Amino acid sequence: MSAIKLTSDNFNEEVLMSGTPVLVDFWAEWCGPCRMLSPVVHEIGEERTDFKVGTVNVDEEPELAEKFGISSIPCLIVFNGGKEAKRSVGVIPKDAVIDLVTNA
Amino acid sequence: MTDIIIIGAGPAGLTSAIYAQRAGMSVLLLEARAYGGQIINTPEIDNYPAMPHVSGFEFATKLYEQARSFGAEVKFEAAVSIEENNDIKLVKTSKNNVYEAKAVIIATGAKNRPMGLDREEELIGKGISYCATCDGMFYRKKDVAVFGGGNTAIEDALFLSQYCNKVYVIHRRDKFRGDAADVEKLKARENVEFVLNSTVTALIAEDKLSAVEVTDKISGEKKQIPVSGLFVAIGQMPDNGAFANAVELDENGYITANESCRTKTKGIFVAGDCRTKEVRQLTTAAADGAVAALAAAACRR
Numbered sequence: 312m313s314a315i316k317l318t319s320d321n322f323n324e325e326v327l328m329s330g331t332p333v334l335v336d337f338w339a340e341w342c343g344p345c346r347m348l349s350p351v352v353h354e355i356g357e358e359r360t361d362f363k364v365g366t367v368n369v370d371e372e373p374e375l376a377e378k379f380g381i382s383s384i385p386c387l388i389v390f391n392g393g394k395e396a397k398r399s400v401g402v403i404p405k406d407a408v409i410d411l412v413t414n415a
Numbered sequence: 416m417t418d419i420i421i422i423g424a425g426p427a428g429l430t431s432a433i434y435a436q437r438a439g440m441s442v443l444l445l446e447a448r449a450y451g452g453q454i455i456n457t458p459e460i461d462n463y464p465a466m467p468h469v470s471g472f473e474f475a476t477k478l479y480e481q482a483r484s485f486g487a488e489v490k491f492e493a494a495v496s497i498e499e500n501n502d503i504k505l506v507k508t509s510k511n512n513v514y515e516a517k518a519v520i521i522a523t524g525a526k527n528r529p530m531g532l533d534r535e536e537e538l539i540g541k542g543i544s545y546c547a548t549c550d551g552m553f554y555r556k557k558d559v560a561v562f563g564g565g566n567t568a569i570e571d572a573l574f575l576s577q578y579c580n581k582v583y584v585i586h587r588r589d590k591f592r593g594d595a596a597d598v599e600k601l602k603a604r605e606n607v608e609f610v611l612n613s614t615v616t617a618l619i620a621e622d623k624l625s626a627v628e629v630t631d632k633i634s635g636e637k638k639q640i641p642v643s644g645l646f647v648a649i650g651q652m653p654d655n656g657a658f659a660n661a662v663e664l665d666e667n668g669y670i671t672a673n674e675s676c677r678t679k680t681k682g683i684f685v686a687g688d689c690r691t692k693e694v695r696q697l698t699t700a701a702a703d704g705a706v707a708a709l710a711a712a713a714c715r716r
Contacts, residue, residue: 342549343455343472380623382553382644383540400540402449404491 314356315365319374325365327393332362334412337376337386339369344402345385351405352387362412389415417443419711420506420516422494425452426475426697427687428522429482430704431711435520436485438712443514444482445506447493451475452524453688454697456546463697474697490514494523497661497683504682518682518711521658521670522704525651525688525695530562534618542624547571547646554644556580560627562615563648569593569601571646576604583640585610585629615645653689665691676707684711 315325317335326333336352338345349366356364369376369384379388379395389397389412396415403411419435421428424446432442454460457471466474483489492508497519499505504519527545529535535543544550547561551574559579561572564586570593576582584601589611591598601607610629617628619639626641653668662678662685663671669691676684686703688695 341458343451343457343470343475344449344549346472347449347451347455347475376553380541382542382623383544383546383550386540398540402455404448406491 313364314353315363317365317367317375318372322367322375325363326390329363329390332389332391332396332412332415334362334364334408335388335390336364336366337369337379337381337384337388338366339384341370342384348385348387348402351408355405355408359409359412387411391415416503416515416517417441417488418516419443419518419520419708420445420494420504420514421520421522422506423447423452423522423524423687423689424450424479424482424489425522425524425687425700426454426478427524427689427700427704427707428452428520429475429478430701431520431522431686431708432482432487432704433485434705434708435712436482436487438709440708440712442485442487443516444487444489445494445508445514446489446491447509448491450479450489453526456549458548460697495657497521497658499661499682502682518684518714520676520684520686520707520711521655521662521678521689522686522700522707523654523689524700525653527647528650528652530615530647530649532615532618534620538618538620538624541622542620542642542644543618544644544646545648547574547648550644550646551575551578554579557643558641559583559644559646560585560610560615560640560642561646561648562586563650564588564591564593565648565650566593566597567650568646568648569597571648572601572607573597573604575646576601576607579644580606582607583610583642584608585613585615585627585640587614587632588612610640618645651688651695655689674706676703676710682711682714684708 418440454471558581560583616630619626670685684707686707687700
């Protein structure tokens with residue numbers, strides 16, 4: 312399954328009510344480091360079935376960015392059972408992204 | 416065994432990968448985080464010859480693809496030590512792998528200098544930032560502070576003053592080292608306040624930053640300034656601690672080498688911001704990459 316594009320319309324259903332953990336990547340087009348991390352996040356979305364992967368474009372979804380107190384991107388948040396379980400700011404290698412979810 | 420191991424996939428490391436491979440050498444690149452180095456944080460590069468207005472991300476990606484196109488192997492592992500056995504260099508990584516090569520080029524670059532304050536690391540992304548152009552938009556209409564007095568600090572403050580309600584510029588001295596024209600521009604901004612001869616001494620935060628404690632270096636007086644964001648721009652530092660036993664470091668931790676990019680240790684070369692030098696720019700990083708690669712190739716032929 313590939314990464315889901317998250318909006319304020321589907322966030323509740325796809326993330327907060329999800330039965331499996333969800334890795335959410337908050338990013339923007341103008342952010343260089345975000346564009347380094349995006350392909351890694353999408354790749355993980357293709358490969359893993361034990362958790363979901365979603366992305367939030369902070370320019371298109373400022374309310375979501377505000378709601379989760381995003382003040383630096385790229386920002387990865389792992390949600391588990393409707394709650395924030397882990398958070399990481401900046402570019403990290405693929406293994407570290409997977410660890411973030413599996414150790415959440 | 417690889418001919419040359421290059422530690423760091425920023426502009427210096429990637430350029431050395433291109434030159435080494437074109438000189439017939441096989442190359443293994445080790446990168447601790449992501450390719451590109453510091454330049455990926457730059458929205459627009461305006462001082463690289465013949466490539467005006469290119470974004471840092473675009474530049475890094477093109478360079479990475481170019482280096483890969485000659486067949487370079489890349490592993491995303493941090494190098495933790497360099498040892499030697501019978502003229503063979505052994506590079507150990509964070510994943511406990513040991514890679515062998517005939518020569519090593521260290522191109523680990525530099526990173527933002529932290530303030531060294533309590534909770535600084537924990538508050539990154541929760542009020543502390545080292546990149547105004549990356550994170551500035553999240554502080555729209557809020558009060559923020561910039562700590563530093565060099566070019567980066569002045570540019571950051573100018574950038575932030577366009578979006579933020581108020582920008583405090585906290586600087587240890589009463590004069591600025593930054594570009595004089597930019598300093599004048601900044602002084603003219605109505606929402607900018609200078610806090611001079613002062614240094615940030617504590618971070619006040621519950622789950623995110625709410626204020627900074629500033630100490631006046633002359634009077635010793637402490638005061639709190641309420642801000643939602645603190646942009647730290649107090650310079651760069653190298654990240655060469657892992658190689659202290661393999662090469663000579665200067666008093667600031669940079670690897671000692673002259674324009675030939677040779678270190679004092681046979682078979683170990685150095686390129687880019689991580690070496691002792693006057694000018695740390697994209698062009699000089701690329702130049703070092705070429706020089707180090709050709710020196711390494713010549714020594715191993």
